[in-house]
Amino acid sequence: MIAVAVAAGGASWEAGVLEEIERSAALTLARRCVDAADLLALRDTGRAQVAVVDPQLGGLDMDAVSRLREGGIAVVGLGEVVPELGIVSAVQPGALDELAREDLRRSVRAPVKERPTSPVIAVWGPTGAPGRTSVAVELAASLSRHASTVVVDVDPHGGAVAQALGLLDEVSGLVAACRSANAGRPDEVDAAVTAVAPQLEVLTGLPRADMWTQVRPAALHAVLDRLAATHDLVVLDTGFGNEGAVGPGPARDQATIAALDRADVTVVVGRAEPLGLARLLRCLDDGSPWSAPPWVVVNHVRSSLGWSDGEIAAMVREVSGHPVRAFLPEDAHAHDTAALHGIPVREAAPTSPWVARIDRLARELWNDVGDRVASISTRK
Known part of the structure; x- marks a missing residue:
């Protein structure tokens, strides 16, 4: 089972996602988080492997995403990616079982970053x-x-x-x-x-x-x-x-x-x-x-x-x-x-x-x- 934290901040999709996780045979709910600080509190507990987030979540920024990734938590956007914040992968409602794929979680934790080539x-x-x-x-x-x-x-x-x-x-x-x-x-x-x-x-x-x-x-x-x-x-x-x-x-x-x-x-x-x-x-x-x-x-x-x-x-x-x-x-x-x-x-x-x-x-x-x-x- 993959432990998933949901950080929606009151977004309209939250209830549907929570129900989908509850029905899934591959996922289990680790925590429902109200903001980025609540999500970061999970970082060193080992209780979550993936965080499904609303890109508009309060307090969510590049540093928070980086710290979560360093703690072994893959950060996935619900419905959209936001490369500017380091959110490089997304899942769609109704397809959350995709989070159980090991290659998806690994690619989100260590994204291949295209670096500008100017010295x-x-x-x-x-x-x-x-x-x-x-x-x-x-x-x-x-x-x-x-x-x-x-x-x-x-x-x-x-x-x-x-x-x-x-x-x-x-x-x-x-x-x-x-x-x-x-x-x-x-x-x-x-x-x-x-x-x-x-x-x-x-x-x-x-x-x-x-x-x-x-x-x-x-x-x-x-x-x-x-x-x-x-x-x-x-x-x-x-x-x-x-x-x-x-x-x-x-x-x-x-x-x-x-x-x-x-x-x-x-x-x-x-x-x-x-x-x-x-x-x-x-x-x-x-x-x-x-x-x-x-x-x-x-x-x-x-x-x-x-x-x-x-x-x-x-x-x-x-x-x-x-x-x-x-x-x-x-x-x-x-x-x-x-x-x-x-x-x-x-x-x-x-x-x-x-x-x-x-x-x-x-x-x-x-x-x-x-x-x-x-x-x-x-x-x-």
Whole structure:
């Protein structure tokens, strides 16, 4: 027998469906739920295998559907699918015995999701201010010379992209976009994006670190999918952690985990000093949140360190197995000037050797993903 929860919220079809389940030899009623909160209370009890829902049910959104699926409950719409909420299968009144099909329940729990193919580049790295935001912003600015690019601040510990670009961030673009996506309105994500230069746009992050709970993984995935569908390149400025939840609640790093999971290319930034390099090697050894080998970047390189680029590269390769793709020279004056005026480093110091090396890294990344962008653009 398949245990079915019915969440109709008073819809006209509820009485008929309950009678059909009662007559069925394959189904049994687990619970009649009045809203999404009532339905979510079943998630960890093991009492329901399928939830038949009214898409207009109070409180039902993408996050709720995702959490139910993670708890092993297949969510099925009564009469219609709503892909914007993650409801990808439906049954018709009078045909509820279809819920007993194992292949139907399995496909609903783990739907095959068509992902937009525009490349997503995540900039990640250990704690200790290695320069993730600076690298993400400048890479995006450089790549925007080749293709339309959006830089997204998904740092759950408090965003810095808006400040780096002199933008007001009282209202978080990321939170607004996630709310729209979570409510099944992906088209409204576009309104949360701010243009800062030709072919360069920004989705600002969290102005306060305590807002991290408002960025749900399922909604963030939908936001990134939308941005990847409307831009040629997406660059993510992520947080430093990638630890999952300790208990049943959400994880502080859930946004970073979701961003790294969605990324096609991960740029890992470390700081060129003993503690910074130790942290870099540790995260390369322990993190591994990437599907393809990461692009390792060593930032703030200076001669006073006492190690040459070759020595650092050899150490990183020996310990982690990954080559260093770029060494970015220290240029404190250029970064200070940029931060003071809220402009990219390339505008504050166009001749900075740091900018020149970022541009070379951007060209190498473009050579890696450019053909894919071109093939996508011809189909748009």
